[in-house]
Amino acid sequence: MASLQEVARRAKVSIATVSRVLNRSDKVVPETRAIVEQALRDLGYRPSRVARRLRMKDGRAHLVGLIIPDIQNPFYAEIARGVEDAAYAAEYALLLCNSDENPDKESFYLGVMRDESVDGIILPPFDEADAAVADTIKTGIPVVCVDRSLARARTDLVEVDNYRGAHEAVSHLIARGHRHIGLIEGRTQVSTSRERRRGYLDALAEHGLAPKKEFMRAGDFKQESGRILANELLGLRKPPTALFVCNNLMTVGALAAIHQRGLRVPQEVAVVGFDDLPWAEALDPPPTVVRQPAYNVGQQAMELLLKRIMEPTRPPVTVRLLPELVIRRSS
Amino acid sequence: MASLQEVARRAKVSIATVSRVLNRSDKVVPETRAIVEQALRDLGYRPSRVARRLRMKDGRAHLVGLIIPDIQNPFYAEIARGVEDAAYAAEYALLLCNSDENPDKESFYLGVMRDESVDGIILPPFDEADAAVADTIKTGIPVVCVDRSLARARTDLVEVDNYRGAHEAVSHLIARGHRHIGLIEGRTQVSTSRERRRGYLDALAEHGLAPKKEFMRAGDFKQESGRILANELLGLRKPPTALFVCNNLMTVGALAAIHQRGLRVPQEVAVVGFDDLPWAEALDPPPTVVRQPAYNVGQQAMELLLKRIMEPTRPPVTVRLLPELVIRRSS
DNA sequence: TTGTACGCGTTATCAC
DNA sequence: GTGATAACGCGTACAA
16 A cells, blocks of 8 residues: 555655665665564555556566466466466465467467566466467567477476376286277377377387277377266277276276276276376276476476576476376276 | 557657546547547557556456365366355456465465455365454455354455265165264364364264264365275274265275275265266266355355455345255165 | 756647 | 647656
8 A cells, every 4th residue: 555655755765765775675774674564564554566567568477377278277277386386485475377279278378477477477388389478479479388398499398207197007008918009088189198099009109019090099198088988988899998098087087987887997908098197096996197396397387487487598408207107996 | 568658659649648548537528539549459558457456446457366175176166166256246256276275375365465465365264363464354355265264353254164065965874774874074164174073073963863973983074084094994894884975085995995905885884075066977877975065155255255345334144055965876 | 066958658638 | 731839657868
């Protein structure tokens, strides 16, 4: 409520002096400093972040934007927590938006962030050619990509080794004796999905197993498609004995389908999912999954962003995190 | 990037005219309007939300704050989605913060929101006497409470009938023949927790059942406490045959404990949880729960906030939503 | 060491 | 109809 002006009046100094007391440790004689600080306290002064941001073009907004597809997806929620915690530690606030994988929403929010003069933006690009993001980068706002990367722009990036995760998962199933392994993958336009499929195929090949077209189904990363595709797979005359499901939501869908069919896990059908399920322990049986270090992804992305804000010209770096195969009882 | 100034120069008019074209209020002759609009387009002009906000004190920031305990809790994530969708529909952006039920974080973020001049704030108060929130309200920023209410301040409020939800849940268990029903409640400081307990006690009483102290345990709304308390309850010499667990996370913990003990649900122990579990279908058995309309809570809260922003003096209203007993197979 | 004055990008109130 | 111009609250060169 109180402005610099009012504080200055009360302390009987100029606004410049008050401002100096606040920001620069410029030379202000201890006496006046004390008086000003008293006035500051009396009035409960709080600087307006809005005015401050208008005045200073660069990186002092202490505000960053995060755009994710869906906060209700635990994977993104975990990333968001990582970002948020790192932001809070640096006293940054977060403008959080859900894009729903909808380019219009993404564009709208990207616009808002430009217009809000945020210090930087963290997001998983819609796809490798995301034009709205590319445009935003051109304006000079620091952007850090997470999870997925951009083809034509070099930005800081925090990603997970999807190929390796999938490879481990499928190798694990093979080691358990499975020879007929179904794949439920996500939207094939996104690079992470393709990498996971590559991991699946390579693991198969390395063990002399030939991939079967009818065992490979592509969904949309959502629960319902997991349910439907698992049903298709399990309804085959010669169904697979194991399923590798390429994200959390689809795994849940697949599990639901399996339960509905009354199949025993892992005896009648084994399951390995990509992404950990936050409530894995409550599931029966607790599922084996490839756990992505999502919290870390968010945290490191924020730290990268902070570095770039401080030093805009530093060369972009890519951080590649390793997933972890968490073996529980569904495989 | 381009400012009013630059647009004005390009169109060879004054900034006032450009501003008028943008805000469509005053009369601008079609000719000049056309010229200005062309310049606007050429330069890809976008108004600075920051400058705009600095100039206009009231409700035009198109920015609202949402403070929740933890975005990783599906209940709050669902509220957040409700808020976000309603905000997006009205072209508002969202400043989202996690308080972790930590008063310091809450205070910090409340401060940020003041300093950002947000148009309004939505939050579940920490407790009924939340001082930081009370102070914020005094500054005149519109505040809408969700889930929990404030004792000393009249604000708009969207809440759920916790008493009724708990009452239905326990009555349901009794109807199923249970006479020994354990209660795992949350932090007793929060009003919602107390209401749920009241519902439990009343339902018991109405059926002539005496509450047993040793069947009633208080946790902290987190998964681990659900696990521990369920273990305690089930380890009793004469354990309860059914559990009523007062929130989602604790239900998950309780389920984990039950699975670990190898108990069959619902034959050996029945369970009803408060809050729906997003992946209920994947659980085996799918749990019976009292579903809170969390999405609606968020949506209506945002709509209430919008109304208050438009009409700051309107009397505060309370919206009370009904929970729904979703009977699945754990009871 | 401190004060004056300008500019950041808007909107709104005046004159013209 | 349109154009100067004064705020909004802040940081900072420059003058004192």
